[in-house]
Amino acid sequence: MSVLDLPTENRPADFSGAIGTFSLAVATSPLDGKVGDPITLKMQLNGSGNFSLVKAPILTENKGWKVYPASGTVKELGSGKGEKTFEQALIPTEQGLTAVPPVRFSYFDPKAEKYVTLISDPVSLNLQAADEQTVSQAGTRAATPAAQTGGQGGKQDVSPKNPASQPARHLAPLKPELGELAPTIQPLYQKLWFQLLMAGALLCLLTALVLYFRQRRLARDPSILRRKEVAGRLAEHYEGMRKALAVQDQEVFHLHCRAAIQERTGEVWGLAPEAVTLADLEQRLPDESLLRTVFTRLEQSGYAGEQLAQADLEEILQTTRNELDKLA
Structure with a gap:
């Protein structure tokens, strides 16, 4: 070639x-x-x-x-x-x-x-x-024009x-070549404070999601639902006992007190409240249990028609609440 x-x-x-x-x-x-x-x-x-x-x-x-x-x-x-x-x-x-x-x-x-x-x-x-x-x-x-003086006659060569x-005064000339490079502004996602902020936001989001799904799971848990229902009924029975004390209605007091004990023990033992009897308490609770004593006294008072003093009823109310709260 x-x-x-x-x-x-x-x-x-x-x-x-x-x-x-x-x-x-x-x-x-x-x-x-x-x-x-x-x-x-x-x-x-x-x-x-x-x-x-x-x-x-x-x-x-x-x-x-x-x-x-x-x-x-x-x-x-x-x-x-x-x-x-x-x-x-x-x-x-x-x-x-x-x-x-x-x-x-x-x-x-x-x-x-x-x-x-x-x-x-x-x-x-x-x-x-x-x-x-x-x-x-x-x-x-x-x-x-550029003037130069020369020659014998002093003529100007224009x-x-x-x-x-000529340099531009109102229009910058086009540049075919890339000039000197200058450092650019650091992107936001490369800054440490922004990364920490995003990490914190992500952590908060994950925490919120965990709490949300946990709340949903707990809201559908049968044991938790029953515990809430029992707590509501216990509050109603305690209120009924206080009202019965105020009007000195021992029969209503006995009914609410017995029902409160049955509700709480039935929840703990997995029994229907109405199925709990004195025999269950004697079998499952120790001899020194005050709940056994209260329930026995209520049974005897109901059968014998005994009228308890106001102070005794107040003591039974307080004892029942304390013992039911400790029951597990």
């Missing part, structure tokens, strides 16, 4: 090293404006070739225009094909301009073995006249500076 040099004959002046086959498309925005307003020129090259060496097309005429450097991006399309898009800022500095001048791009076609130059059509514009101050400022930014090299 031999590598040939590119021919020098008929090489275009704007050739920058692009080799391949390309097509050129141009668009401009906005199309309406005033003298001194910036315009964006978009140039798109499609085809196959060495896109790394492809430079931006150049204006065929820049008189009356301030031209900024173009920035380009490359997009690979596969199978050796690609697309490179350039954007360039232009500012009209003179009145009477009716179109963006054509742009030209030259490349070497290895298949045809010749140089090819693509020239776009001019893009029509509708520019309104600006006030004299704006036109003067735009013209000054576009070209500032040559316009390259518009593309």
